Amino acid sequence: MSKPRDFLARLFTLYLPLTVFLVFVLVPILWTLLTSLKTEREVLSGAAHLFPTMPTLGNYAEVWAQGSFSTYFLNSIFVSLTSVIFISTMSVMNGYALSRFRFRGKQAFMIVLLCTQLLPAVIFLVPLFMTFKAFHLINTPFSLIIFYTAMQAPFSTLLMKGFISNIPRQIDEAAMIDGASRGTIIFKIVMPLAVPGLVATAAFAFIGCWNEFIAAFTLISSNKFFTVPVGLKFMIGEYDVSYASLAAGSVIALVPAILLFAYIQRYLVEGLGSGSVKG
Amino acid sequence: MAKKSSIALAIILGTIVAVGAFAQTKATISFWAAAVTPERDQFFKSVVAKFEAANPGIHVDYLSVPGDLTSYRQKWDVAFAAGSDPDITNDFTAKQVEMGALEPLDKYFNAWKGKDSVNPALIAGNRTYDPKNHYLYALPYSAQPWVMWVRPDWFRKAGLKVPTTWNEFFSDVAKLTDKANDTYGTSIRGGGGSANTLEMLMYSYSGILSYFDESGKCTINNPKNVEFVERYLGLFDVSTPEDDLTKGWTQLAATFQSGKAAIVIHNLGSASSHFKAFEGDYSKFQAAPFPKSVKGYVQHPGLMPLGLTMSKNAKNKDAVWKFMAFYLSKEINSDYCKLYGEIPANKEAASADWINGLPYMSMGSKLLTSPSTKFSGTPYYLPGYSTIQTQMEPKIQQAMLKQITAKQLLDEWAQLLEKEKTAYDAKASK
Numbered sequence: 001m002s003k004p005r006d007f008l009a010r011l012f013t014l015y016l017p018l019t020v021f022l023v024f025v026l027v028p029i030l031w032t033l034l035t036s037l038k039t040e041r042e043v044l045s046g047a048a049h050l051f052p053t054m055p056t057l058g059n060y061a062e063v064w065a066q067g068s069f070s071t072y073f074l075n076s077i078f079v080s081l082t083s084v085i086f087i088s089t090m091s092v093m094n095g096y097a098l099s100r101f102r103f104r105g106k107q108a109f110m111i112v113l114l115c116t117q118l119l120p121a122v123i124f125l126v127p128l129f130m131t132f133k134a135f136h137l138i139n140t141p142f143s144l145i146i147f148y149t150a151m152q153a154p155f156s157t158l159l160m161k162g163f164i165s166n167i168p169r170q171i172d173e174a175a176m177i178d179g180a181s182r183g184t185i186i187f188k189i190v191m192p193l194a195v196p197g198l199v200a201t202a203a204f205a206f207i208g209c210w211n212e213f214i215a216a217f218t219l220i221s222s223n224k225f226f227t228v229p230v231g232l233k234f235m236i237g238e239y240d241v242s243y244a245s246l247a248a249g250s251v252i253a254l255v256p257a258i259l260l261f262a263y264i265q266r267y268l269v270e271g272l273g274s275g276s277v278k279g
Numbered sequence: 280m281a282k283k284s285s286i287a288l289a290i291i292l293g294t295i296v297a298v299g300a301f302a303q304t305k306a307t308i309s310f311w312a313a314a315v316t317p318e319r320d321q322f323f324k325s326v327v328a329k330f331e332a333a334n335p336g337i338h339v340d341y342l343s344v345p346g347d348l349t350s351y352r353q354k355w356d357v358a359f360a361a362g363s364d365p366d367i368t369n370d371f372t373a374k375q376v377e378m379g380a381l382e383p384l385d386k387y388f389n390a391w392k393g394k395d396s397v398n399p400a401l402i403a404g405n406r407t408y409d410p411k412n413h414y415l416y417a418l419p420y421s422a423q424p425w426v427m428w429v430r431p432d433w434f435r436k437a438g439l440k441v442p443t444t445w446n447e448f449f450s451d452v453a454k455l456t457d458k459a460n461d462t463y464g465t466s467i468r469g470g471g472g473s474a475n476t477l478e479m480l481m482y483s484y485s486g487i488l489s490y491f492d493e494s495g496k497c498t499i500n501n502p503k504n505v506e507f508v509e510r511y512l513g514l515f516d517v518s519t520p521e522d523d524l525t526k527g528w529t530q531l532a533a534t535f536q537s538g539k540a541a542i543v544i545h546n547l548g549s550a551s552s553h554f555k556a557f558e559g560d561y562s563k564f565q566a567a568p569f570p571k572s573v574k575g576y577v578q579h580p581g582l583m584p585l586g587l588t589m590s591k592n593a594k595n596k597d598a599v600w601k602f603m604a605f606y607l608s609k610e611i612n613s614d615y616c617k618l619y620g621e622i623p624a625n626k627e628a629a630s631a632d633w634i635n636g637l638p639y640m641s642m643g644s645k646l647l648t649s650p651s652t653k654f655s656g657t658p659y660y661l662p663g664y665s666t667i668q669t670q671m672e673p674k675i676q677q678a679m680l681k682q683i684t685a686k687q688l689l690d691e692w693a694q695l696l697e698k699e700k701t702a703y704d705a706k707a708s709k
Contacts, residue, residue, distance in 0.1 A: 044537045044556055066317055129361040138363065217350065218357050221311070221342050221365075233345035238314035240552035241529045 029254070036060070036247035043243045059248035063235075069249060071224060072231035077256065079141050079216075079227060080209040083148040087205045088198060090153045095160025096186055100172065110161075113154040121151060125218050132219060143219045144227070148209045156201045163197025164190060199267035207257060228253045306595040307338045308602060311365040313351040315343035322618050330605050337598045366593035367602060371417035371586045376408045377662045382589040383414035387600040397607060398422070401624050405584045407660045410707040417586025418603050420612060421621035424643045425479055425546045425580055426566040428553060433462075433541045445484050445570045448542075449510060455541045456518040464518040466540035467511070471527040473675045474668035476544050479580035481507045482655045486572030489656045490696065495704075497696040500689035503573060508678070508685035515679045524676055532556075535564075547643045550620030566639035568646050579646065581657035585621075616640075622647055663699040670695065 031050070035043060036059055038052040063069045097103075098110065128147065129138065137143040167190055175185050191198070213229040220226055232253065235246035312323045320343045327339045342365070344351050351370055358364045359380055375381050388394055388402075401419035408416060429441050433455055442448040452464025468476045478499070482490075485503035492498060515523055520539060522530075528545065535543040536556035547566060557563040572578045587603045589596060605611065612625040613633065622643050623629045634640045646652055658664055671692050678688045 040555070041558070044533060125357050126360045129357050129363070133361050133363055217346075218354055221309075221358070221363075222340075223343055230345060233350070234315065234317055234320070234343075236346060236529070237316040237319075237552075238347055238548070240532050240549065240555075242316070 032247045032250050035244060036251050038244050040242060040244045059244045060252070063245050063248045063252065068223065069228075069231055069252060072226050072228045073252065075141065075225055076210060076227040076229075076253075079144045079148070080206050080256075082141075083145050083152070083209045084202050084206045086145065086149040087152045087156050088202045090149065091156035091160040091201055091205075092164075092186070092191065092194070092198065094153070094157040095162075095164050096190065098157065098161040099164040100169065110158070113158055116154045121212075122214055125214070128215075129219065138219060139221045139225060141225055144212075144216055147215050147219065148212060152205045152208050156205050159201045159204075160194070160197060163194050163201070166197075167193050196267045199264045203260060203264055206260060210253075210257060305336055305338045306598040307340055308367065308593065308595050308598050309340040309342070309365040310367040310602065311342045311344055311351070311355070311369075313344055313368065313370040314348055315345055319343070319618065322614065326606065326611055326614075329611070330602055333605070334598075334601060337595075337601065339602065362592060364590050364592060366590050366595070366599045368588050368590075369420070369586075371405070371408075371584055371588050373408050373660055373662045373664070375588065376416050380591060381416045382591045382593065382596060383412075383416060384418060384589060384600070384603075385415050387596075387603075388415055388418070391600075391604060393604060393607065396609075396625050396627060398624050398626055398629065401582070401584075401586075404582055405586055408584055410660060410703070417584065417588045418607060419584070419586040419624040420607060421585055421616050421619065421624050422582045422647055423546045423548055423585060423619075423621045424582065424646050425544065425569075426639070426643065426646070427569060428535060428543050428545060428549070429565050429567050430535075430538075430541045430563060431565045432562050441565070441567045442570050445507070445573070448570045449514075452514060452518045452542065461520075461539060463520055463540050465514065465542040466526065466531055466534040467515055467519050467523040467679070468528065468531050468544070469515070469524040469526050469676055469679055470530065471672065474671040477508065477511070477675060478668070479655065479657070480511060480544065480569070482580065483569040483578045484572055486574030486576060486578055486653075487655075488578070488653060490658050491700055495697065495700060497693040497700070499696060500686065500693040505685050505689055508689060512675070512679050512685065524679055547620040547622070547639060550637075550639045551618065561638055566642045568642070568652070576651060576653050577646075577649075578653045578655060581654045581659070582647075583657070583659055658696070658700070661696075661699045661703050663702075664696075667692070667695045667699060 034050055034052060037055040037057070039054070039056060039058070042053060098106065124147075132138045132143045132146075137146070171189060171193075172185050175189050180189070211229060212227075213233075216227045216230050217233070220230070228249075232246065232249045235242045235249055310323075310327070312319070315323065323341060323343060327341045331337065331339060344354060348370060352372070355364060355368065355370070359378070364380065397419065401422055402415060405417050405419050406413040406415055427441075431441065434441055434451070437451075437455055439451050439454065440447075442451050455464040456462070467473075481499070481504040484507035485501060487498050487501055487503065490498055498504070520534060526534065528549075531543050531545070532549060532552055534540045536553065550566070553564045568577050569579055570577075587606055589599050589603065593599050606615075607625055609625050609627045609631075612623045613628040613631055615621070616623045616628065617633060617637075620639065620643075622634075622640070623631075629644060634644050661667075671688070674683065674688050674691060677683045678685055
């Protein structure tokens, strides 16, 4: 194929669709960022316009200090990171077992794991509340950590099972011949090879925990333990919305996710790619 | 060395026990404030601090719940189901009474020295939630009248006066609409909350005072109500923005505050939002009573019962009542109502200078106390009343889009209300 034709083909099949998609994804984020730099008065003034006439960082200062966002941010970091550690550990162990072992009820177990994803979290709230109350966990970050771990572990397990299945079984067998224990095989041989998959799984688990609202809103009854999604709700009152403050809070809430994905980007692409092909 | 360590350990342990014992002598009560913003949070924190300073033996475990009332009620529902509902809420619903979640306040209220300081009409209104025994389940702290919020500058510029009759309303709305410049006479709430607004406006138009006649037939589909709904929803996309179809209050407020609509309908509670948006310029926003009904008098919706409630599960009920009575003091009630734009339940606070100093509060107070103002007998006491409104909201959108007629809409609405009333009466007679 000639070079100009080649270029045109790539333009219409790759670059243009990607550009459209990029604009579609980036414009809301850009709009939010620019809204966060406007005063409330400017946001509500007649015609909508993209760029602030007099940019201000006042909304960030207000949200962080007066809006107690610093507290919510730290709570979210603690709860999400702790949950991800538990989710990752459980998903690696479960995924390895599902990938490598044969046992009675394995298929049924996997189906049950899948079925848990069909149920909305809200139906668990009342029985969970009563259970946590019995264990004096209500209004503690640990109730959220347990809930998030339980909700995210099934899907993460299935993801890890796929990634681990791509690692040849022969590697485990070779290690066993050399005298390695099961634990050594998992942590020193399989895990390093499954790092891309683990990073992808952990990233999705983190986002799920970071963005979760209903459990954080229901199980916590003290302002000092609220998380970022609940904190953002303070900007939406009964009769009005503080759009500029809400935008500033949203940008703050985005920062960890952006930093996380920027850092793990390489692993994410590798991990998602490897998980798509069964070995 | 070992002896010194033992003595130090004994002192530390003794201190811990003493502190624990001291802490346990304080009565702890919990208070969940609904729909809190950062500004309101500061208010409630100051109330709690003042109360605790005045009552050192009581600790208030205060939680500010963000979001709207729906979110608050969902959180309360889960907590109540687990027996962990807060001792005090500031969201009073018929459903709470029906569920048996609340402690009747009569014995506390009757023994209270300050009982004559509270507007008796609001006490009577709150008792309607208990049709059988008329117990008082919530101590009212304010009244929240509904008004027209208008742009007096637009009316002045057009040489018009704020409408005092419904015919003037429809005429003015048409004259103030300039679609080319994206400005409209009014904006209709077509999204969440549409049924509540439409219902109160139709009764304001028809002048029908009761929702049910003697035989139990609902009056919502009375020909005059149908006539109003046809005229009002007929304004959609003619004298209103096209996106009214899905507007909830926040979008409606944005339409008004961004200078797109001359008239919107809401309660006085949004006053502080308008004050902030228009930077306190009263030439740009004004509260006005509803226009006169076809019967010649101004009719507003019945005042929704509001108040502080005491949970049946509360362990320190006397301490809870102390907080409730403190909340109804002149100073606290005034501060609350200034912030929320509501008329105080405390009679002294309701006649304070600050009420007359704020145009919209003065108007609201006069509206409530004027002998010529009539109020619809809105059936807030029906537990399913709000649920029926929610069910009708998609139908209102269909009527706005002319997929169904106003008569079809109101006939269905009437059927649902009649069914609810029948069930309610049957339960009340047991």
